[in-house]
Amino acid sequence: MKAIEVxxxxxxxxxxxxxxxxxxxxxxxxxxxxxxxxxxxxxTYNRSGLYPRPLPFIxxxxxxxxxxxxxxxxxxxxxxxxxxxWVLGEGGYAxxxxxxxxxxxxxxDEINSADATALLLQGMTAHYxxxxxxxxxxxxxxxxxxxxxxxxxxxxxFLKSLGAVVIATASTTEKRELCLxxxxxxxxxYQGFHEFAMxxxxxxxxxxxxxxxxKNTFEESLICLRLRGSLVVYGYASGxxxxxxxxxxxxxxxxxxRPTLSHFVADRDELLWRAKEVFAAHLNGQLxxxxxxxxxxxxAQKAHEDLxxxxxxxxxxxxx
Numbered sequence: 001m002k003a004i005e006v007x008x009x010x011x012x013x014x015x016x017x018x019x020x021x022x023x024x025x026x027x028x029x030x031x032x033x034x035x036x037x038x039x040x041x042x043x044t045y046n047r048s049g050l051y052p053r054p055l056p057f058i059x060x061x062x063x064x065x066x067x068x069x070x071x072x073x074x075x076x077x078x079x080x081x082x083x084x085x086w087v088l089g090e091g092g093y094a095x096x097x098x099x100x101x102x103x104x105x106x107x108x109d110e111i112n113s114a115d116a117t118a119l120l121l122q123g124m125t126a127h128y129x130x131x132x133x134x135x136x137x138x139x140x141x142x143x144x145x146x147x148x149x150x151x152x153x154x155x156x157x158f159l160k161s162l163g164a165v166v167i168a169t170a171s172t173t174e175k176r177e178l179c180l181x182x183x184x185x186x187x188x189x190y191q192g193f194h195e196f197a198m199x200x201x202x203x204x205x206x207x208x209x210x211x212x213x214x215k216n217t218f219e220e221s222l223i224c225l226r227l228r229g230s231l232v233v234y235g236y237a238s239g240x241x242x243x244x245x246x247x248x249x250x251x252x253x254x255x256x257x258r259p260t261l262s263h264f265v266a267d268r269d270e271l272l273w274r275a276k277e278v279f280a281a282h283l284n285g286q287l288x289x290x291x292x293x294x295x296x297x298x299x300a301q302k303a304h305e306d307l308x309x310x311x312x313x314x315x316x317x318x319x320x
Contacts, residue, residue: 003094004300007056009049012304015059015093017297023091023098030101031069032084036117037092038062039295039303039316040150041212041235047304050236053090059300060092060318062121064113067104074101075268083107085275087121088262093300095320102268105275110283118289118315121261122150123278125234128264129210130158133257134230138163140207143197143224145217146237147184148175150292150315155210156182157287167200169193169217171310178290178313190217197224205229205252215239222248230255237310290314 003020025031043059045051064085067078078084084104091097107116129151136142142159146152147168159166160183168179168187176187188196197206205226211217212235221231231254233241249256265271281287292314295303299318306312 001095002297003058004060004297005056005058006047009047009052009055011048012301012308014047015301015304017300020058020094022096023094025069025071025098028071028073028100028102029098030067030071030074030078030104032063032065032086032097032099032104033068034060034063034065034092034095034097034320035083036064036113037297037318037320038117038121039293039300039307039318040121041237041307042121044304044308045236050240058091058094058097060094060097061089062087062117063089063092063097064107064116064120065097068096071101075104077106078104083113083116085116085120087124087265093297093318095297103271105272108279108283111279114291114294114317114319115282115289116279117317118150118291119154119278119282119287120275122315123154123282123287124265124274125151125261126154126158127274127278128259128261129155129232129234130162132264133210133232133234133259134208136162136164136207139165141165141167141197141201143193143206143209143221144168144184145209145211145213145221146170146310147179147182147187148313149212150290151212151234153178153182153290153314154287156184158281160184161281161286165200167193167197167206175313182288194220194224201226208232210234213237214241222254225252225254227252228255230257233258234260292316294319296320
């Protein structure tokens with residue numbers, strides 16, 4: 001089979017297009033013929049060594065494919081030949097992946113494989129951010145960084161469904177227009193976002209900042225918050241946040257969290273429930289998906305370069 005392999009950590013050039021044997025299925029694993037693999041920042045963190053994995057490895061935490069061969073302990077709602085998806089797995093950048101059967105998600109017939117992939121890791125991330133990390137009340141002000149990204153566009157839509165006033169940051173005019181089309185009340189560049197947030201909130205500060213950028217926005221995000229405001233850092237697109245002195249939180253009793261999706265899909269029941277919530281929101285028109293880039297498997301390096309340049313919008317996918 002064809003696959004993308006990382007044999008040494010580093011930049012996108014470490015993604016090599018290779019021939020590899022079809023993986024051996026573990027006792028609790030099923031084989032999947034991959035149709036679409038999602039491109040996510042966690043893949044770049046693995047490749048760069050920020051989140052290290054034993055070498056060599058095949059990246060690909062998320063995707064959709066056809067169940068080819070199931071394990072003896074496969075859940076009863078799964079059958080050979082059906083479409084399934086996965087998140088937080090391994091080996092998705094390949095023609096065939098071996099994945100834990102308990103983590104496979106049935107895909108509704110009404111949702112195509114590309115859209116389903118966009119709704120998995122990024123859709124469920126947006127869901128737990130909006131409904132669990134900080135649930136906004138109607139009229140509260142939320143600042144969403146990287147608003148034109150895959151998570152940002154979906155998160156904005158969830159926040160608007162809850163009645164929030166959304167300020168979305170994005171780097172270009174085109175991206176800011178996408179934020180507004182997703183429902184954001186305001187969309188601005190990164191320079192001076194603190195001043196705009198304070199003006200919009202009548203000097204009080206915003207209720208919550210959702211930050212997937214990390215190092216470059218963290219300090220200014222802190223001073224955007226009102227008393228007892230929440231800063232939710234869920235990613236490091238610009239690099240990890242340096243150590244934080246707790247005294248920076250004391251001035252306004254700020255709540256700081258660094259959540260991760262794995263803790264919000266901790267068992268199969270919660271995984272399926274959250275996926276169904278996201279799928280239902282898409283099917284009822286509440287949650288629209290933007291596929292920002294489609295690449296063949298052999299161009300995974302280009303996909304990583306584009307993602308890390310922060311020039312892309314929406315969801316990037318590999319199509320097999």
